[in-house]
Amino acid sequence: MLDYEFTEEQEMFRKNLREYLQKKVQPHLHEMEKREEVLPEIIKAMADFELLGPCVTEEYGGPGMDMVMAGIIGEELGRNDPTASTAVFYLVDASWSHVFCRYGKEEGKKEILPDVCKGKKYCGIATTESEVGSDLANMKTTIKKEGDHFIVNGDKNYISGVREAGKLGGGHVTLARQDLAAGTHGMTLFFLPLKDNPGITITTDKELGREGMSTGGFNINKVKLPSKYIIGEENKGFYIVHEGYELARGIIACVCVGAAMKSLENGMAYIKQRKAFGRPIGKYEAIQFQLAEDYTKLQFVRDWAYKALHYFTKEAREGAKIRMLVSKYIAMAKMYAPLWAFDAINHSMQWQGAFGYTWECPDVKAFRAIRSFTLAEGSTEIMHLIIARELLGKEFIAYK
Numbered sequence: 001m002l003d004y005e006f007t008e009e010q011e012m013f014r015k016n017l018r019e020y021l022q023k024k025v026q027p028h029l030h031e032m033e034k035r036e037e038v039l040p041e042i043i044k045a046m047a048d049f050e051l052l053g054p055c056v057t058e059e060y061g062g063p064g065m066d067m068v069m070a071g072i073i074g075e076e077l078g079r080n081d082p083t084a085s086t087a088v089f090y091l092v093d094a095s096w097s098h099v100f101c102r103y104g105k106e107e108g109k110k111e112i113l114p115d116v117c118k119g120k121k122y123c124g125i126a127t128t129e130s131e132v133g134s135d136l137a138n139m140k141t142t143i144k145k146e147g148d149h150f151i152v153n154g155d156k157n158y159i160s161g162v163r164e165a166g167k168l169g170g171g172h173v174t175l176a177r178q179d180l181a182a183g184t185h186g187m188t189l190f191f192l193p194l195k196d197n198p199g200i201t202i203t204t205d206k207e208l209g210r211e212g213m214s215t216g217g218f219n220i221n222k223v224k225l226p227s228k229y230i231i232g233e234e235n236k237g238f239y240i241v242h243e244g245y246e247l248a249r250g251i252i253a254c255v256c257v258g259a260a261m262k263s264l265e266n267g268m269a270y271i272k273q274r275k276a277f278g279r280p281i282g283k284y285e286a287i288q289f290q291l292a293e294d295y296t297k298l299q300f301v302r303d304w305a306y307k308a309l310h311y312f313t314k315e316a317r318e319g320a321k322i323r324m325l326v327s328k329y330i331a332m333a334k335m336y337a338p339l340w341a342f343d344a345i346n347h348s349m350q351w352q353g354a355f356g357y358t359w360e361c362p363d364v365k366a367f368r369a370i371r372s373f374t375l376a377e378g379s380t381e382i383m384h385l386i387i388a389r390e391l392l393g394k395e396f397i398a399y400k
């Protein structure tokens, strides 16, 4: 890395966290998959180590960590849990509690954030709808001011953590259109409580992986929203929401690297002992070349992700005016991390022969989980568009 390396404190934190996760979270993972739920024991263990709402500042009950530390947690959770359910629970919660903390209103923050950090409430993100994902400006959900409160109508779909917020408490940082004639300049961001909210109906989808974590939707029918839940200025939500997406994308890159490195380690252990044609498979060049290439790619993207998160910290904590540089660097990490991690895991499964295709093989879980990250929190294609926009200029945005 050119101008960034881990501090002693960060290295020590990583070491302690890895041991802690093995001891306190690993033993519950099998049950989590079976019950398809991030168990209360796991949430408590994560909260006890201050892994929930890591970037929330101390006055709102968080540890006030920087974005690099948030990435380290993501990488270690990715290593520890091949289903990535705990990593998803963590990274969504971490990114959107950060946005709430930075831009939310005092009353709303004091009410919600301390519980998010204790694992008593969930904090998700809801921008996607049944008919709109990448193209946020065309969403249908609306928010309308009525006196001292707001009325929200619409629906959100393919949203992580709907069951968690509906059961545990909390809700989703949500984007909706307020000034219908103003496109992206007329969108407002707010926190929408899901639990015991009479206007909210939750549905869940069955997905390819991430067994512990729910994905689904919610219908929003004339929900009355107090103004304490508005995040940032009205009609400026489209611009604020990207900050949460960028933190999530940076952490996702770290999660992908953690999961894929672990998978390569599993594969390496296998090819060292498994013999074919009288020798360990690991002696064959075809396998060694794949291993060398996958490992190198993962190291590249890992360095890049932490570099991007380092710049994110400089911007969010030290006020550096580098918003677009952060966007570009984060997009570069998120563009390749899921693809390269997916390839590495796929190769590791192949090295493990028929065993690598069984439900017993942990890499199969990682294979299914990591696939989600080419879409979640912004697709691979959208990462290309962001990088090209920064290189060519806004006048080259294809859809404008």
Ligand SMILES: Cc1cc2nc3c(=O)[nH]c(=O)nc-3n(C[C@H](O)[C@H](O)[C@H](O)COP(=O)(O)OP(=O)(O)OC[C@H]3O[C@@H](n4cnc5c(N)ncnc54)[C@H](O)[C@@H]3O)c2cc1C
Pocket (backbone or CB within 6 Å): 092, 124, 125, 126, 127, 128, 131, 132, 133, 134, 135, 157, 158, 159, 160, 161, 207, 215, 372, 375, 376, 377, 378, 379, 380, 381, 382, 385, 398, 399
């Ligand atoms: C497991 C999972 C969890 C998710 N969790 C959440 C969540 O918590 N909150 C939330 O709000 N959303 C969530 N999403 C939704 C995710 O953000 C969207 O899937 C993503 O933004 C893409 O939107 P879409 O699925 O509507 O695809 P679309 O936007 O309809 O796009 C379809 C395909 O076309 C590509 N495409 C679109 N525009 C272009 C273009 N200009 N050039 C080239 N290609 C293009 C896309 O990349 C995609 O591959 C989740 C998705 C998944 C799979």
